[in-house]
Amino acid sequence: MWLNDGxxxxxxxxxxKHITLIDPDKQTPEVAAQRALVAVECGTSAIFVGGSxxxxxxxxxxxxxxxQEAFELAMFAASQHPDANEEVWNIPVILFPGGAxxxxxxxxGILFMMLMNSTTRKFLIEEQxxxxxxxxxxxxxxxxxxxxxxxxxxAVGEVGQANLINSDDTSAVSAYCQxxxxxxxxxxxxxxxxxxxxxxxxxxxxxxxxxxxxxLLVGGGIRTPEQMRTAAEAGADYIVTGTxxxxxxxxQLLKERLQSLIAVL
Ligand code: 1GP
Numbered sequence: 001m002w003l004n005d006g007x008x009x010x011x012x013x014x015x016x017k018h019i020t021l022i023d024p025d026k027q028t029p030e031v032a033a034q035r036a037l038v039a040v041e042c043g044t045s046a047i048f049v050g051g052s053x054x055x056x057x058x059x060x061x062x063x064x065x066x067x068q069e070a071f072e073l074a075m076f077a078a079s080q081h082p083d084a085n086e087e088v089w090n091i092p093v094i095l096f097p098g099g100a101x102x103x104x105x106x107x108x109g110i111l112f113m114m115l116m117n118s119t120t121r122k123f124l125i126e127e128q129x130x131x132x133x134x135x136x137x138x139x140x141x142x143x144x145x146x147x148x149x150x151x152x153x154x155a156v157g158e159v160g161q162a163n164l165i166n167s168d169d170t171s172a173v174s175a176y177c178q179x180x181x182x183x184x185x186x187x188x189x190x191x192x193x194x195x196x197x198x199x200x201x202x203x204x205x206x207x208x209x210x211x212x213x214x215x216l217l218v219g220g221g222i223r224t225p226e227q228m229r230t231a232a233e234a235g236a237d238y239i240v241t242g243t244x245x246x247x248x249x250x251x252q253l254l255k256e257r258l259q260s261l262i263a264v265l
Contacts, residue, residue, distance in 0.1 A: 008092055008109050008143055009046070009187055009238065011215045016232035018262045020044040021096060021219070021242030022067070023051035023194075024059045029066035036067045037074060038251050040091050042258040043265075048240065049107065050096035051194065053155075060095070061104035067093050068106055094143070098159070099123075100130035109141035111189070116146045116176050120161045145187040146180030146214070148173065150200050154193020154220065167198075170207040177211035185214055190236075192220030195243045199227050202234045209235025225264045232265055239265075 020039035022032050036047050049063055071089045078084035095110040097103065103110075112135070115123035135142060149162040150173070157164050165172050173190070180188045190200045190208055199221040209216055218231045219240030231239050241261065248254035 008094065008141055009215050009217070011213070011237050016236050016265045017045040017238050018043065018228075018258075018265060019046045019048055019217070019219075019238050019240045020245055020258075021048040021050070021194075021240050022063065022245065023053065023055070023242060024049060024063040024102075025051060025053050025055045026246045029059075029062040032063045033066040033070035034251055035245050035254065037070050038255050039245065039258055040071070040074075040089065042255060043262045044091070044258070045238070046092045046094055048094050048096040048111070048242075049104070050102055051098055051242075053098060055098065055102050057101060057103050060097075060102045061106060064093055064095075064104040064106040095140070097127075097131070098156075099127045100134070103131065103134050103138070105138035105140070107140060109143055110135060111145045111147075111187070112142040113145045113147040113189070114183075114185075115156075115160045115162065116148050116180065117163045117165065117172075118149075118160045119163050123160050143187055144183075144185040145189055145217075146176065146183070146185045147189045147191060148176050148180075148208075149191045149193065150204060150220075152193055152196050152198065153191075154196050156191060157193055165204065167201045167204065170203055173204045173207050174211040177208045177214070181212040181214055187215045187217060188212065189217040189219070189240075194220060196221030199231065202230050205231055205234035205236055222261075225261055228261050229264045 075089035078086035092108040095107045150165040153164045192200045217238045218236040
């Protein structure tokens with residue numbers, strides 16, 4: 001739905017974009033929808049729905065439904081105003097699943113991920129095997145993604161039993177990115193872990209960018225305009241933030257915070 005028939009997360013071709021991650025466990029579906037609306041007003045380019053927790057499909061589904069309905073309403077409202085651009089609301093809602101249990105047919109697509117540096121079969125191939133029949137039946141657009149967890153890694157590093165990439169291990173990140181491209185993945189996601197004290201370092205992002213042509217996502221612990229700028233200049237196509245969206249009950253304050261981050265891109 002995003003770019004006609006093209007891939008959903010194309011390389012941004014120079015200008016880094018922002019993606020908002022919403023963890024369905026962290027608020028009601030209604031509040032998730034309000035936060036998603038604010039994020040789009042601030043210029044976010046896609047909504048990821050998911051997290052590393054054991055969220056069930058019912059809450060994932062309810063969250064996707066609430067967000068999609070809110071976007072449809074906003075699009076309709078924009079269509080009634082000659083000065084408004086309704087295409088602003090044509091924003092993909094993409095699953096970022098912690099496993100095969102966190103699915104919804106109401107998403108537009110799914111990051112179909114291999115946690116490449118996991119040490120367990122579960123996140124290399126087993127969850128994918130469990131999820132594939134549902135994804136095929138639901139007709140979800142898949143985005144084949146090499147997911148690479150860097151130190152400190154946080155909950156996803158632990159749950160995913162990742163052999164974390166250290167901050168100076170450029171040769172490891174390079175080999176993983178080359179491998180992702182050789183597998184035919186369209187996308188690589190460099191993750192420091194949600195709420196990480198330190199984001200993915202500049203050198204790892206630069207190395208990833210130079211090692212492959214896949215669309216490059218970077219996330220985990222990015223909280224300041226400076227960190228946004230660093231990731232963008234290092235070559236990220238998309239920067240994903242999640243935690244900051246959960247920190248504001250006041251939507252106006254959330255808007256100001258997201259605007260200050262997205263403005264640097
Ligand atoms: C987590 O990369 C995302 O998967 C976002 O991280 O919650 O730290 O913004 P934050």
